[in-house]
Amino acid sequence: MSQAVKRPKQKNPMLRTRQPTLPPAARSRVALGLTAAAARGRLELQVCLDCAVVQYPPREICRACLSHRLAWRPQSGRGELISETTLRNAQELFFRERLPWRVGNVRLDAGVNVMAFLHEKVAAAPCRVHVEAALDRAGQAVLLAVPEQGRPLLSDDPQLRETTCDPRARKILVTDGKSAIGQAVTRALAAAGADLIWIGEAEPWKKAAGSEALHELPQAVPIALDVTDGRSVRELAGEIGGKVDILVNTNNCHRAFSIAARRGVETAQLEMDVNYFGLLRLAQEFAPVLKARAADGTASAIAWVNVLSIFALANYPPHGTYSASQAAALSLSHALRAELGATGVRVINLFPGPIDDEWDQLEMPPKLSPASLASAVVEALKGSVEDVYPGDVAQDWLARHLDNPKALERELREEGR
């Protein structure tokens, strides 16, 4: 449990809200390989396919044999902190506001030296450490060193906390609090120390099992929100937008139809209206206020979470129109990430495989329980990632997608999944 973060005092309305600053974001294209892995919570370094030498910093050709055949490969991150220093001056505004800042030189067991930010729990050099890749507020990969044994929470360190979006003491909007997923996410966020959770509820006359029990949670505040209704979204943003630190978009309209199994486009329009236009409406109304509060003290606006589907990566033909709506939402989430990223508010996407609910009833196990998905949401916020593929099916699809998207398309045509 994080001890560093307490519920902040109420804001002093006489003081100007600080403007967000970002750490330097420029990276070469090849260096973005580090970011691509960090976005999924992995430390990867380039490895020469000819001589197996590990490379750092990222480069075009092998430092040992000049081969250009370099591939990103997962690394253990184990190594030794051989020297350290504490920065007390910086030209960059981001660091200038946060000094002093502890950095060290780590000799990885893989054979390269890296510069890493040091967690406050790391002992004085020399000592054994574990180096991880994390995302800074600019969304770029940075290397962090934590003690090799007994990994501390990143949010326990006042500087490294900014690589996370820890929900502790935050005010959070869960956009659909009626679905099984929305309810599980609300409970998980409450358990993770959220200060207040607004739970959006559309069509109040349709009662959802579990809703009344959820309202008993001391942190839960049910509010009217229908993402298919622009006015509803606009009015809620006017009411609470200036207080939301984390928005978790759990709205998800899943209708299990192929193209041939459903006449007309009405159902597909509903899926698109919730999954794509719903996200767009939320983004138009809430993103501006989140951006304005990206540096608003210890409980600033910090993250936007979209619960998408692994079907966003590749169309699952039995759920063909739903998959298309997910692909649209995924694409839009990248635009949202670009806009929010300019102020350091992180967009996290989750891509679960089939969920153990009524719409995936006919899918074969393994299926992800809403509670497991909710845990993945909280872990993503506590960690330092952008893209999460929770569960075996999602991991399997991702691996196949990364290896050969065309092959995955053909496989889905033949086998379902």
Place this chain on the structure above:
Amino acid sequence: MKTTSRKKVRRNIGGNKAPLKTVRGLPTNLSGLIASDAVRLIDLTQTLSPEFPTIALPPEMGQCRPFRMEEISRYDERGPGWYWNNVSFGEHSGTHFDAPIHWISGRDLPNNSVDTLPIKHFIAPANVIDCSKDATADADFLLTVGHVKAWEKRHGRIAAGSWVLMRTDWSKRKEPVAYQNFDETGQHTPGPDPECVRFLVQERDVLGFGTETIGTDAGQAAHFAPPYPCHYYMHGAGKYGLQCLCNLDRLPATEALIVAAPLKILKGSGSPLRVFAIAPAGRNDDSSGGA
């Protein structure tokens, strides 16, 4: 009130205060009639809004799209001098009209869609049967032939070609949850029983049936024989439906004319519409329409 006196009032809708000159029964100063104190107009229409409930069906079935409104421009860069919206809705959202083609029983009738209905049907007399006490006591209250005949003893026989409006005061349930009134066994709202609908269609040849609830049928009507009898019998006989009406408590039991003209939608099965009543002035909110 006896049948004879009711007919008298019908011929002279202005009431006794200001007898109108007529030419073959038509007032010569129709516009003057509306402007005068001789009649009052009563809006029977709910506001079309995104929050107004729509009929709920199992989610795997096709759904009636609720009313939605997206701004085109609002005196801004999208249109500096004007404000307007694009709206979308199902044909059966808000206060709306059901045409015979809406139901499978009426699908082969001539002139059964809103674009082909006879325009003279858009203005017709109303018989308002007050079931408000019964519906307050029992959300599943069903209007029966017995209720209708008892009402006729007090107000006269229901004329062919007139509307029968079932007043329940349901429209006063402003909270959508109370208005829809669902529990795990479905919806609980009042409506007519099958025998009553058959009677109104076959014995009285009404123009249609109107309610304050989300449908012309009772909330539990899916379990009736036949299912949704008001839809089945009314539309099967070329009759109409009006639902989500309001202000029925401000109508007299008889004597009001209903103006209900649906949008002229090609092959439309119904449409939201503005429904209003023209009633004689000098008769305050009438609570004497009880069955």
